[in-house]
Amino acid sequence: MQTPQTGETAANLYETDFYAWTQQQSQLLRGNEWNHLDLPNLIEEIEALGRKERQELRNRLSILIAHLLKWEFQPGKRSRSWLATMRVQRRDILQLLRENPSLKPYLEEALPEAYQNARDLASGETNLPLSTFPQQCLYAFTEVMSDRYYPGEATNDDLME
Template identity: 70%
Template sequence: MPNADTNPKIGKASLYQTDFCAWTEAQAALLREQRWHELDLLNLIEEISALGKQQRQELRNRLSLLIGHLLKWEYQPGRRSRSWLATIRVQRRDTVALLQDNPSLKPYLDEALPQIYQNSRDLAMGETDLPASTFPSDCPYSLSEILGEKFYPGEPSELVTE
């Protein structure tokens, strides 16, 4: 007979509410064992939906950081550093990998770019203390430039080597 320890749907406080990690492991075990009738379907559906949203959020966060650093790179050439260069390179690689792992996110880029750029612009303004008028109101870079490993806006830098 199922009890609260073996069935995550039994009891006043479900395992989903009290120990999310244990709940995910229990759901995975039920799926592997094809015990369909014991699955916590409502919460499972919610979590699967959230996974897609989480990937979109990760894409927005990575691109916001990347574009923010491209703006700083272009508009504060005298303050360029290896740290900025590393951030640009890592965010590019991670964004490209995220898009390779989730190709359905590619069409979302055009829709999300205006919001992403506003976040990037705010980041650049906050980290440079330059006025808003310094930065274009719309993203000055194409997606292929943003993700292109050889694109560094503004004047050339000795930090960037082939």
């Protein structure tokens, strides 16, 4: 199907003007014009949306775990900022899982992957050698997500409520 504005096919439009392609595909879906849909690219984009949700979960876990590592391995530098980041990431992960409950089985795979990224982040942000941090994640997912879990020896000052 050619677009009236440009005369381009849907597949070409996908390559040259993604936004226009999304609008065209949306209009075709609303009009039940199934035969005119750009199915190969539409399928690819739907699959990409699912991958982005998994990536979002891994990224948030990585940031949270990196801060848990920093908290544990640099107790003298603990800050309200680190605490706030951990709280926000925990809330956002829970929200993501509420909105996408089918991601829960992926957690078993996501946690070790996120941990490797977290080690890199923690090492880079603390200037501690990567070898400072255990090679395998020692935190259970329930600990990572618990708003009461802060590894290492904590004082009331650390948790600055």
